[in-house]
Amino acid sequence: MEFDVVIGLETHVELHTDTKLFCGCSSKFGSEPNTQTCPVCLALPGALPVMNRIAFNYALKAALALNCKINNLTHFDRKGYYYPDLPKNFQISQNYNNLGTDGFIDLIMEGQNKRVTLHNVHLEEDAGKLLHPEESNADYSFVDFNRAGIPLLEIVSNPDIQSVEEAEAYMQTLRSILHYINISDCKMQEGSLRFEASISLKESGVTELGNRVEIKNLNSVRSVIKSIEYEINRQSNVLNQGGVIHRETRLWDDKNQKSERMRSKEESQDYRYFPEPDLVPVIIEKSLLGDERASIPELPMCRLKRFMENYKLSFYDANILIQDIFIADYFDECTKDYHEPKAISNWIINEVLRYLNENKINISGFNIRPKMLTELIKLVEDGVISKAAAKSVFMEMALRGTNANVIVEEKGLVQISNTNELESIVADIIKENEKVVTDFKNGKKNAIGFLVGKIMQKTKGKANPKVVNEMLENMIKQ
Amino acid sequence: MHLYEFTALQIKEKIKSGETLAQEVIKELLDRIKVKDPDIGSYLSINENALSKACAIDDKIKSGQTVGALAGIPIAIKDNICTLDLKTTCGSKVLSSFLSPYNAHVVECIEKEDGIIIGKTNLDEFGMGSTTEHSGFKVTRNPWDLQRIPGGSSGGAAASVAADISFLSLGSDTGGSVRQPASFCGVVGLKPTYGRISRYGLVAFASSLDQIGLISKDVADTALLLQVICGYDNRDSTSLQKDVPKYIEQLDSIEKKFKIGVPKEFFANGLNEEISKSVNEALDVFKKNGAEIVEMSLPHTEFGVAAYYIISAAEASSNLARYDGVRYGYRTQNCKNIIDMYERSRSESFGNEVKRRIIMGNYVLSTGYYDAYYLKASKVRTLIKNDFDKAFEKVDYIISPTTPVPAYKVGEKVSDPLEMYLLDTYTIPANLAGIPGISIPCGFTNNGLPIGMQIMGRHYNEQGLLQVARKFESETDFHKIKPKFNAT
Ligand SMILES: [Zn+2]
Numbered sequence: 001m002e003f004d005v006v007i008g009l010e011t012h013v014e015l016h017t018d019t020k021l022f023c024g025c026s027s028k029f030g031s032e033p034n035t036q037t038c039p040v041c042l043a044l045p046g047a048l049p050v051m052n053r054i055a056f057n058y059a060l061k062a063a064l065a066l067n068c069k070i071n072n073l074t075h076f077d078r079k080g081y082y083y084p085d086l087p088k089n090f091q092i093s094q095n096y097n098n099l100g101t102d103g104f105i106d107l108i109m110e111g112q113n114k115r116v117t118l119h120n121v122h123l124e125e126d127a128g129k130l131l132h133p134e135e136s137n138a139d140y141s142f143v144d145f146n147r148a149g150i151p152l153l154e155i156v157s158n159p160d161i162q163s164v165e166e167a168e169a170y171m172q173t174l175r176s177i178l179h180y181i182n183i184s185d186c187k188m189q190e191g192s193l194r195f196e197a198s199i200s201l202k203e204s205g206v207t208e209l210g211n212r213v214e215i216k217n218l219n220s221v222r223s224v225i226k227s228i229e230y231e232i233n234r235q236s237n238v239l240n241q242g243g244v245i246h247r248e249t250r251l252w253d254d255k256n257q258k259s260e261r262m263r264s265k266e267e268s269q270d271y272r273y274f275p276e277p278d279l280v281p282v283i284i285e286k287s288l289l290g291d292e293r294a295s296i297p298e299l300p301m302c303r304l305k306r307f308m309e310n311y312k313l314s315f316y317d318a319n320i321l322i323q324d325i326f327i328a329d330y331f332d333e334c335t336k337d338y339h340e341p342k343a344i345s346n347w348i349i350n351e352v353l354r355y356l357n358e359n360k361i362n363i364s365g366f367n368i369r370p371k372m373l374t375e376l377i378k379l380v381e382d383g384v385i386s387k388a389a390a391k392s393v394f395m396e397m398a399l400r401g402t403n404a405n406v407i408v409e410e411k412g413l414v415q416i417s418n419t420n421e422l423e424s425i426v427a428d429i430i431k432e433n434e435k436v437v438t439d440f441k442n443g444k445k446n447a448i449g450f451l452v453g454k455i456m457q458k459t460k461g462k463a464n465p466k467v468v469n470e471m472l473e474n475m476i477k478q
Numbered sequence: 479m480h481l482y483e484f485t486a487l488q489i490k491e492k493i494k495s496g497e498t499l500a501q502e503v504i505k506e507l508l509d510r511i512k513v514k515d516p517d518i519g520s521y522l523s524i525n526e527n528a529l530s531k532a533c534a535i536d537d538k539i540k541s542g543q544t545v546g547a548l549a550g551i552p553i554a555i556k557d558n559i560c561t562l563d564l565k566t567t568c569g570s571k572v573l574s575s576f577l578s579p580y581n582a583h584v585v586e587c588i589e590k591e592d593g594i595i596i597g598k599t600n601l602d603e604f605g606m607g608s609t610t611e612h613s614g615f616k617v618t619r620n621p622w623d624l625q626r627i628p629g630g631s632s633g634g635a636a637a638s639v640a641a642d643i644s645f646l647s648l649g650s651d652t653g654g655s656v657r658q659p660a661s662f663c664g665v666v667g668l669k670p671t672y673g674r675i676s677r678y679g680l681v682a683f684a685s686s687l688d689q690i691g692l693i694s695k696d697v698a699d700t701a702l703l704l705q706v707i708c709g710y711d712n713r714d715s716t717s718l719q720k721d722v723p724k725y726i727e728q729l730d731s732i733e734k735k736f737k738i739g740v741p742k743e744f745f746a747n748g749l750n751e752e753i754s755k756s757v758n759e760a761l762d763v764f765k766k767n768g769a770e771i772v773e774m775s776l777p778h779t780e781f782g783v784a785a786y787y788i789i790s791a792a793e794a795s796s797n798l799a800r801y802d803g804v805r806y807g808y809r810t811q812n813c814k815n816i817i818d819m820y821e822r823s824r825s826e827s828f829g830n831e832v833k834r835r836i837i838m839g840n841y842v843l844s845t846g847y848y849d850a851y852y853l854k855a856s857k858v859r860t861l862i863k864n865d866f867d868k869a870f871e872k873v874d875y876i877i878s879p880t881t882p883v884p885a886y887k888v889g890e891k892v893s894d895p896l897e898m899y900l901l902d903t904y905t906i907p908a909n910l911a912g913i914p915g916i917s918i919p920c921g922f923t924n925n926g927l928p929i930g931m932q933i934m935g936r937h938y939n940e941q942g943l944l945q946v947a948r949k950f951e952s953e954t955d956f957h958k959i960k961p962k963f964n965a966t
Contacts, residue, residue: 039580043800045573045681046560046582048714078796080843082820089799143804272843274852277686277793279715 003201005232007161013153013184014192015058020149021125022049029190033144041149043087048278055151058183059123061292065181068100068121075281080272084143085128093124095273106301107169110315119156126150171221176300180325188220195224199231211247227252303328311341326363333370343377367401376404383464389413415464426471429454481506486551486645486699493550500532500550507552511643519618520638522557523564524597531594546591554644556635557598560679568681569601569613572801572808572827582679584707591706599634603829605683607631608901612831621961626885629659635693636663642964646703647693652683653786654905656691657917661880661930664919668692668700670940672912673718676711682797684790687909696957697948701725723941732945737770739873743779750883756921756929757879763953776865781858786906788842788855795839859910866911870936878904880917880930908934916943919956
């Protein structure tokens, strides 16, 4: 039997504020356990939460960037469940009056227009972390509350995702949007971006959805993809053998690339949500809404379209350029000085990105500023230096932060394009290689390459090969 | 006259003027606590550093330095308010050895103004109860009749003031826990507007209803302490950003004409006749002094108790979830796994009344019941608020009895929680509406038990309440009558 797959993704994003959501503790990653705690985030008796305005504004900005309707009055709710990493045994979250609802993300996918709608976007606090001892029979665990209370944005998609490819595009598009609005580090390995998937299958052509299975413990985009593939397979097999899919939560085991049942629907928790009485509702003023909206830059999808339409770049190239907002900005800056977008794009994709990658630096710390790069490209396009020479100039510029023309001068890399200067050399070479010249005259077109090589040798590579070519053809014809 | 018989304001003047040393006051009080408190049971702990603090204040005065508004006044703190120097047990075995790493906002305020924390007082566990029989440690008794309850949950706070073993007390009032014991013990009890005093460091019972309250020998003393502890605090999101009037200076600047509303629902069936009579006589005192008395209605009053027990239990079940034995507090000795640890730790340490509320609270918040209970109760709360808003368009103050019956006997109704819940019928509405209320002594039953009158006012109008209460005090002597217990 054929099945259609329906996927929903829940995303947790840690906002990169300096302090936690409801207390003044630092939210820095990687400190000694329990050194970033206080009465509030340890849930000591009598301590009270106070909302971090910056975190709220970040969340609001995200909700706007994700096209949500904004509730102009939003409040927090308590979500109750017992777990040792949750100090109050309830999480301050949102349930009844989410910050944003009914948003959407247009996925960045080649040749497709796919929109995934979002159920809601809300703000909540993170939990601590359990540290289990090495020995297998230990009767204790440790808990580190440094992470407890760090602001988390939860983005809940509707089950609109219909393939593994769409899931991947969803994650990547979302990640770059979050990156563009600069509210999170989005580092999956540090847990600042986390996903949970829910997957159900339905018979092709049938409207009714099958039971939903939730998958937790997904620590990378890859594990999300793998777990979805695994789950599609598992459910198809069960259904094809006449079995039934139960609503349940499964835990992904990345090491063994499979999932295990964690709890069934019957065991699922009743969170007993109710409005958080220790916090007052947040009224979102029009002016704040305007400010946050204004602070959102041109988002990845818009940029992609613009790069493709205005600069006639391919999807492939444009998609690479927009991945990182600072790269995209860099590209935009370059095009202001020099109107050869394709050449600029090639240089950025082939040389700049490679250099940044190899040297593990950010574009902001890159020595070659946009104007410098376009000057270098111009030198090549104008035939002043050869492409080969340009690459060594590029490396030199990246190391020293010096302008291209300075390096070209220093190293004497200017091509000889002057025909007067080249005339005697070309004449000599024609004289010295009569047989090759005859071959050429007899129609052996590649023969000219040999002659060009000889001239390049004689000029130590400085002759402009284009000019030499033309001169050879002209002089042989005479 | 002994030092302990003076009011806080009087004793402060004596200390400031050099007539009396702060250390003499503390010494006398500590001696008296030693002798008298075993019969009352109001204190859970005594501050060993009180005397040295008093000496420091004496030195300050001797050397001519300025001293704070509470200079040398010994103040008792209900044991659900966090103190750095003394354990904060909340009357619960869960926290029997808990030492808070910080001072509550109110404690900071008191210490800044040179008040001296004398000790921590007994309460119904986490404030849940109306008799102080539900403390995890001991029962507190009423100085007017040791066989009787002092009321609760701030029973220790009220009894200590009534027995002259503290000058001033801080309590907390979630459904009447300051006004009701003040009424039973014949002292003054104020619950300010919700948000008037920061709750930072008050261990939460029901966050949307909890408010720190004050218990004192007379109205002036309440004004003195309120001045110091109220005002905006950015650590409590529900704290009010409102100006604080000069309570003491304006204590006697009462408006000439004001209107008092008397809600008929507060004088209906179930009200003790002697109490009804006393309160009506009190109303006559106001009438004689030019106040207009109008009969009125607060039509949703009868639903108050039910709404209150749903909302407070819901919030309590969540607020008390943190007592799990993981980070601090009682942890069971033997357990199989984490769930077992939670279950045993909580079962072994919480008392029955607390367990009852946790169960009730979890029930009303459960999926499928939320709308029928919690949401419905929230709507009732809004109706009760609206009742008051409408009423205060027509009247300036609302006067009622503080309790429907006088203090009953210890153990008399301990097996009937519903009967206990009804003790707070008249005090609960002010918590639901967030308005201020004060209870002041207004008479005695034939058995010699104190009767309290409750004055409620508009949001933020503590000043008006104090002025009206002060007016009554100036016309009567009820607040000056002390229990026989005090003399012996
Ligand atoms: Zn903290």
